[in-house]
Amino acid sequence: MNIAITDDLTQSQADAVTGTEFNYYLLCKRKLWLFSHDVDMEHTSDNVLIGKLIDEESYPREKKGMIIDDAVKIDFLDDNVVHEVKKSNKMEEVHIGQVLYYIYRLRLKGVDIKKGVINYPKQKRTTEVILTPEKERQIKDIVKKVIEIKNAERAPDVLHSKICKKCSYEDFCYS
Numbered sequence: 001m002n003i004a005i006t007d008d009l010t011q012s013q014a015d016a017v018t019g020t021e022f023n024y025y026l027l028c029k030r031k032l033w034l035f036s037h038d039v040d041m042e043h044t045s046d047n048v049l050i051g052k053l054i055d056e057e058s059y060p061r062e063k064k065g066m067i068i069d070d071a072v073k074i075d076f077l078d079d080n081v082v083h084e085v086k087k088s089n090k091m092e093e094v095h096i097g098q099v100l101y102y103i104y105r106l107r108l109k110g111v112d113i114k115k116g117v118i119n120y121p122k123q124k125r126t127t128e129v130i131l132t133p134e135k136e137r138q139i140k141d142i143v144k145k146v147i148e149i150k151n152a153e154r155a156p157d158v159l160h161s162k163i164c165k166k167c168s169y170e171d172f173c174y175s
C-alpha cells in the first residue's frame, strides 16, 4: 500500500518509516527497497550478528533494546541521552544519521531527549550527536525520500560499491 507524502510531515508518515529503513536509505537505496518489499536476508549476515554480540557484551547493566512504536529500536537510554553501540566507526556518517532519527522520533513522542551518543567500544571512543533545527529539517526530508522509495514499483539500481561485499543482499543483487 502506498503512503501519501505531504509537505508537512505527519505523525503517521513518520510512523511509516522504521529505524532500519531510515538506516538503509543512508546505506543503499536499493537495500531499503528490497527490505521494505519483504526481501529480508539480514538475519543471515555475520556482520549484523557480530554487531549484536558487541552490543550485548559491552553494556551488560544498561536497559537495552527499547522499541518505540514498533518502528525504532534504541540500544539504550541513559539520563535522556540516546545511546547507539557500533562495532566500527567506518560508517560513522550513517550512524550519526540513524541517531538523529532516533532523537527526532523520541521528541515526536514528547520525550525530552538532550542528545545522542554513539559508542564504539572496540575503538574506545564516543561521538556526540545533536539534533539542531537544520538537522531536523534534513531528517524530515529523508523521511519523505524513504517513503518515495518504498512507494516505488521497481528497486533502484545495484550500487556497485565496496559496501556490497559486506551486504546480506550481495548474492541477490549480483546473481
Ligand code: SF4
Residues within 6 Å of the ligand: 027, 028, 029, 030, 031, 034, 157, 158, 159, 160, 161, 163, 164, 165, 167, 168, 169, 170, 173
Ligand atoms: S548488495 Fe549492494 S546494491 Fe545490493 S542491496 Fe546491498 S549494498 Fe545495495
